[in-house]
Amino acid sequence: MRRAAVFVAVVTLAWVAWDTGADPVRFIRGLPWMFDFLRRMLPPDLRVLPQALAGALATVEIALLGTAVAAVLALPLGFLSARNVVPPGVFYPARTVLNFFRSVDTLVYALIFVAAVGLGPFPGVLAVIAYTTTSLAKLYSETIEGIDPGPVDAVMATGATRLQVLRFGVLPQVLPLFLSYVLYRLESNIRAATVLGFVGAGGIGFYLQTYLRLIDYPAASTVLLVTVAMVMVVDGLSSRLRDRLV
């Protein structure tokens, strides 16, 4: 049984390697070109620093606004798709809808929203909202399903309404975890938003793509360095906040 599984895995991977044209020799032959690419990026052209910083700011704004709106929109969805809150008749449709929308990535949403509302950061914000709402709702609902039922019983026993039970028995148990998920999503959304500019949805990705197309590698490397710095700063801040929460 175990041998058969290993055999199937090896055969599958071998076939996949052949089908994708994965070739170590080709990779090694390409190495000099990568070094050439890196060499031409140096030194970074710091004259484009103002544009790069403006792009970085826009990216942070897209991620921040998108994540904040999604964090709120995901709340009702999260409760509606928690097995221990709603009857199966609500739970199953809600979960299915969540899984459907979550299977599409932010970048694909960005393409759709650029077509719908035009170029700029706004379709980027919409794209972040579309993906993050459903992915947070899934995390919320799983958290709600894992709560301690004791306090819920206790609040119910006082004669509280359904909403009061959620507010006083459930919410205090899950809110700190929710906030920590939101911060985690913010970190990933900053990274996701760096490429939104590639499809015209605003942010620093626009500059990276432009300079690469213009074959202005020193300028592109400045943009890349700013991107790395931005992601590291946000990750650092956010993980420090998260440590405090849990």
Next chain:
Amino acid sequence: MIDVAGLRVVLPPATVALDGVDLEIGAGEFVVILGRSGAGKTTFLRALNRLVEPTAGRVTIAGHAVTGAAAAELRVVRRHIGMVFQQFNLVRRASVLDNVLAGRLGYVAPLPSLLGRFPEPDRRLALECLEQVGLAHLAGRRADTLSGGEQQRAAIARALAQEPDVILADEPTASLDPGLASSIMDILRRINVDRGLTLVVSQHQLETALAYASRVIGFRRGRVVFDGPPSAVTPAVANALYADAPAA
């Protein structure tokens, strides 16, 4: 005060937890329920406020029908019934005062309460209840920073904040050090004497039960097999309650 007739609870898939219980408990009684684990003590208490849905039978508390009550009526009945749990069941991350204020939820206007706002008289009452269990100085602390005994006292304050007619306590001392058990039972007795509240407390500890009860009810396999004053609990009665062999 509590009227139970033909109460039967079948837990899914097919466990008969209560098998026809008839009881009448008068106002001001301190009833202790005895029995092995699995005898139906917890199910009985939870069926009284319908945290467990009875399969058949009738429960009436303080003149209100519990069984058959629609959702809104049930909430009105429940606010007259305080409940204390073995695991305290406080919201661990919330403050002690917020936990006690939850006892007012059946009374206050729903909308402001959802925003966490409680009228001043309700806050005062919650603090008074904390004072009565000796915890007023810990009102602002997070519930999970309290010791087990303190948490159970906070839970009793939450029940008191309901201004109930009846308090149901499910093994309130089972999760505590033996030394603390009597302090919790003392508080319950004081509530019973000073406020004239009706108490129904389940206990697995025979000595504790006999020391505090005005009436002992013994459960076995979902039925009442003993009902009388503590003085009537002879060793033979106790043996029958706790014996391993299934009743023929």
